[in-house]
Amino acid sequence: MARYSHLLLILGIHFIFISSQVCNDSLVPVILVPGLGGSQLEAQLNKPTVKHSFCNSITNRFFNLWLDVKQLLPVVIDCWIDNIRLNYDDFSNHTYNQPGVKIRVSDFGNPKVVEYLDSKSWFPVEGYLNVLTKAIVDLGYTRSKNLYAAPYDFRKGPSELGNWFEELEELIENAYRNNTSSVILIGHSMGGLLIHKFLINKSQIWKDKYIKAFISLSTPFGGSMKALKVFASGDDLGVFLLRPAILREVLSTMPSMAYLLPVKKIWGDEILVTTNEKNYTLDDLEQFFIDIGNPTGWKMYLNEREYATELGPPGVEVRCFYGEGSATIKRLIYGSNGFRRSPLLEFEDGDGTASLRSLEYCKKWITQQKERVQTKVFDEIDHMGVIQDNLALESIVRAVRELSNCE
Ligand SMILES: *[C@@H]1O[C@H](CO)[C@@H](O)[C@H](O)[C@H]1NC(C)=O
Ligand SMILES: *[C@@H]1O[C@H](CO)[C@@H](O)[C@H](O)[C@H]1NC(C)=O
Ligand SMILES: *[C@@H]1O[C@H](CO)[C@@H](O)[C@H](O)[C@H]1NC(C)=O
Ligand SMILES: *[C@@H]1O[C@H](CO)[C@@H](O)[C@H](O)[C@H]1NC(C)=O
Ligand SMILES: *[C@@H]1O[C@H](CO)[C@@H](O)[C@H](O)[C@H]1NC(C)=O
Ligand SMILES: *[C@H]1O[C@H](CO)[C@@H](O)[C@H](O)[C@H]1NC(C)=O
Numbered sequence: 001m002a003r004y005s006h007l008l009l010i011l012g013i014h015f016i017f018i019s020s021q022v023c024n025d026s027l028v029p030v031i032l033v034p035g036l037g038g039s040q041l042e043a044q045l046n047k048p049t050v051k052h053s054f055c056n057s058i059t060n061r062f063f064n065l066w067l068d069v070k071q072l073l074p075v076v077i078d079c080w081i082d083n084i085r086l087n088y089d090d091f092s093n094h095t096y097n098q099p100g101v102k103i104r105v106s107d108f109g110n111p112k113v114v115e116y117l118d119s120k121s122w123f124p125v126e127g128y129l130n131v132l133t134k135a136i137v138d139l140g141y142t143r144s145k146n147l148y149a150a151p152y153d154f155r156k157g158p159s160e161l162g163n164w165f166e167e168l169e170e171l172i173e174n175a176y177r178n179n180t181s182s183v184i185l186i187g188h189s190m191g192g193l194l195i196h197k198f199l200i201n202k203s204q205i206w207k208d209k210y211i212k213a214f215i216s217l218s219t220p221f222g223g224s225m226k227a228l229k230v231f232a233s234g235d236d237l238g239v240f241l242l243r244p245a246i247l248r249e250v251l252s253t254m255p256s257m258a259y260l261l262p263v264k265k266i267w268g269d270e271i272l273v274t275t276n277e278k279n280y281t282l283d284d285l286e287q288f289f290i291d292i293g294n295p296t297g298w299k300m301y302l303n304e305r306e307y308a309t310e311l312g313p314p315g316v317e318v319r320c321f322y323g324e325g326s327a328t329i330k331r332l333i334y335g336s337n338g339f340r341r342s343p344l345l346e347f348e349d350g351d352g353t354a355s356l357r358s359l360e361y362c363k364k365w366i367t368q369q370k371e372r373v374q375t376k377v378f379d380e381i382d383h384m385g386v387i388q389d390n391l392a393l394e395s396i397v398r399a400v401r402e403l404s405n406c407e
């Protein structure tokens with residue numbers, strides 16, 4: 001899950017100095033796959049109704065919907081919520097936009113759209129993969145020539161991202177052809193999950209030809225309790241402008257949140273949520289969704305579950321980077337007021353967003369595949385720190401150099 005640093009942090013700037021002697025033509029193409037919230041989304045409106053009279057109902061052109069901080073100010077945010085939320089169709093089991101709202105992901109392939117989320121504005125502040133991208137560019141990479149990104153509509157889960165998987169395949173094959181070299185896929189958070197999903201659905205022959213390696217950054221292979229909290233009480237996911245309750249209204253309409261729920265293989269029969277009346281484990285998830293008043297959440301979960309449970313080895317070289325040493329939600333404890341009050345939280349080790357046991361699942365592959373699997377754990381570097389902290393960035397860049405035979 002992407003989390004956006006505080007504005008001041010971004011303006012305060014993380015300077016990084018990575019001793020990067022520029023490499024030559026041997027550079028292996030790199031494709032970045034962002035996490036949840038890490039892609040720009042654009043909207044065009046022709047709406048029959050709006051929340052307030054000051055909300056736009058018609059726009060001639062597409063405008064930046066995610067993430068333009070101006071739209072997230074109090075009251076104005078109601079317009080935004082009404083534009084970005086999804087509805088669920090019981091017959092097709094698909095989600096769809098609000099009436100009269102078109103949403104698209106801009107500039108597939110271009111890393112710009114994952115570097116800054118509001119790069120269309122006059123002064124981009126919401127940096128995301130900007131620091132990582134810069135470090136890779138400093139190695140000698142050129143945007144859209146051998147450094148790409150595969151943004152996606154992160155509101156959706158894999159069950160509705162079929163086209164995206166095809167576009168990614170095409171991008172990989174084109175990058176391969178243009179550079180006569182197999183490709184490094186770098187995924188952060190949910191981006192890592194989608195890469196894994198993509199790879200296990202590809203033949204070994206295809207992977208041997210096109211994929212050099214998968215670099216996983218903070219990927220919660222077994223899901224995250226934060227997703228469960230989003231449905232029950234909301235969570236700001238670190239977006240400091242947004243209150244959890246408001247984000248709940250939006251996020252709980254998104255199948256991607258259902259996709260990110262904890263998986264049985266890791267959580268087993270553990271009690272995840274406690275109320276005065278009941279203990280909920282993953283076996284009680286349907287009841288949980290009913291009790292929180294979101295039966296649609298259960299349907300979304302059913303659609304995405306099969307994509308989340310296959311955790312086999314990806315069959316390509318893996319570099320798995322993640323943080324530990326941050327308190328991470330283990331259990332939600334509600335009192336006599338049911339789900340209306342914020343829960344007490346019980347914590348375990350992790351990166352603040354994903355539990356260690358979910359992040360370190362990639363270790364299992366060491367013995368399950370013949371391709372190399374290397375893991376690196378960063379102490380007290382959190383979910384976002386892995387793509388921003390100097391120590392982690394140095395390791396990532398070193399991995400790219402090694403894989404490019406550029407020592
Ligand atoms: C939608 O999901 C329901 C319940 O899982 C299932 O019975 C139904 O066949 C699905 N419909 C479609 C069109 O896939
Ligand atoms: C490959 O090269 C062609 C011709 O220069 C260019 O049009 C295309 O965008 C490139 N594709 C990628 C993925 O680099
Ligand atoms: C991969 O997924 C596509 C659709 O998403 C499917 O048509 C195809 O059969 C799958 N391939 C494998 C090898 O599972
Ligand atoms: C929930 O589980 C705990 C620990 O197993 C137990 O002490 C408690 O009585 C249970 N609560 C309910 C409502 O079943
Ligand atoms: C440059 O490329 C040549 C041949 O492809 C290779 O032998 C050499 O190590 C490369 N140098 C650097 C700095 O990458
Ligand atoms: C791969 O892309 C880089 C960056 O644009 C370019 O310099 C290099 O010539 C390309 N390699 C091949 C074999 O086309």
